Amino acid sequence: MKIINFVSTLFATVAFAQSGSVGINTPTPDPSAILHIENFSGTPATATATISGGAVTGITISNGGSGYTAVPTINFFGGGSIVNGGSKARATATISNGQLTGITINNGGSGYTTAPTVTVSGGNKGLLFPNLNIANLSSTTSPVASPANGLIGFNGGTNSNNKALHFFNGTTNTWQSTIDAQNTPKVAYLDFTGSLSALDNAIAGASTQLMVNNPAVSGVSNISGFKVLPNTAGGYSLILPQGNYLVEVNLNLNSPQENPSGQGGTAPLSGSSYYLMGYFIDFINDTYNNTTNTFTGGGATRKEVPIVSKINTNHLATWSYYYTVPANANANIIGGLRLNLGRMQNSTFYDLVNVIPTGSYIKISQL
Incomplete structure (x- = not known):
């Protein structure tokens, strides 16, 4: 059995010619099946990162390398961002005369406990799969006649099927689309932490900060660039890149017996022991400068939710808010x-409410 070491292959100085046809498990490969492996034959650049407050704040180039004919990709590995439910840092490179001359941090990420490893991937290597027009997923004659089980190709033709890698399933005799990372749902989940008692003896229209405790971000959260930061106006803010989102807030609430009774006109609904415990959330659209770490206050959108419940009884309140971070020339x-x-x-209860962490959470979906 022959074992190919792809790591050494990518950094070898030899090159694979792309002329001719390449086939797998077939003596007569389709002419469109071209294996194109381009190698980076220069000297890789090296760099190190520094962190502060869980984010990457600086990158120092140790060696600019040589032989870059295209801008390389900057990536960050390790450092604890994924383990801690944080977000990965992002950066872009600049080159001059074949050398790496600068790295710009686009997003410092969050959740880093140690400095991540910086990798500089050469911009002139890649693997090119056959570009096929897979118009009919059930066809075994076109674009490939009698395709081998497991044959892989990219559907780049003019058709309604996914523009993604496809493989041929010899059991079902169909082409199947692989996962397209761009279409993977992007979500973030935040659990409330600590206790919050609010609106004590508060009249209608009164409000207070909801996220006074730093929420716990779930490890399955995968919205690139999302993080939670303390706001200079108090409490914590949800930091999101330019785009459209659905923000869903779910609160598990409980109002104890009022003291003193009749506060602000508190009284149960006529002929019952239930109260109208209505609430609202003001969604305040501040902007955040990811370079200077500064907030600029914005306008608020109010969403009201009427809740009918008894005292000392848990009641669930939910809000949905479509949130847009407008495009800006400055990313x-x-x-x-x-x-x-x-x-x-119009509430009929004007005393204390407790936000119970268990059962209270925020879900953010990138649209």
Whole structure:
């Protein structure tokens, strides 16, 4: 059995010619099956990162390398960002005369406990799969006659099927699309931490900060660039890059017996022991400069939710908010969403409410 070491292959100085046809498990390969492996034959650049506050704040180029004919890719590995439910740092490179001359941090990421490893991937190597027009996923004659089980190709033709890698399944005799990372749902989940007692003796229209405790970000969160930061106005803000989002807030609430009774006109609904415990959330659309780490206050959108419940009884309140971070020529001007919890107009209960961490969470979906 012959074992090919792809690591050594990628850094070898030899090159594979792309002329001719390449086939797998067939003596007569289709003419479109071209194996194109380009190698980086220069000297790889090296760099190191520094962190502060869980984010990458600086990158020092140790060796600019040589032989770069295209801008290389900067990547970060390790450092704890994924383990801690954080986000990965992003950066772009500049080259001059074949050398790496600068690295710009586009997003410092979050959750780093140690400095991540910086890798500089040469911009002139890659693997080119056959570019096929897979118009009919059930066809065994076109674009490949009697395709071998496991044959892989990219559907780049003019058709309605996914523009993604496909492989031929010899059991079902169909072409199947592989996972397209761009179409993978991008979500973030945040659990509330600590206790919050709010709106004590508060009249209708009064509000207070909702995220006074740093929420716990789930490890399955995968929105690139998302993080939670303390806001200079108090509390914590949801930091999101330019784009469109659905923000869903779910709060597990409980109002104890009021003390003193009748506060602000508190009274149960006529003929019952239930109260209208109405609430609102102000979604405050601040902006955040990812370079200077500064917030700029923005306008608020209010969403009200009427809840009918008894005292000392848990009641669930939910809100949905479509949040847009507008495009900006400066990619570092992004969103900093703040949340305030308040008492809705026409409520019949005007005393304390407790936000219970268990069962309270925020879900963000990138649209």
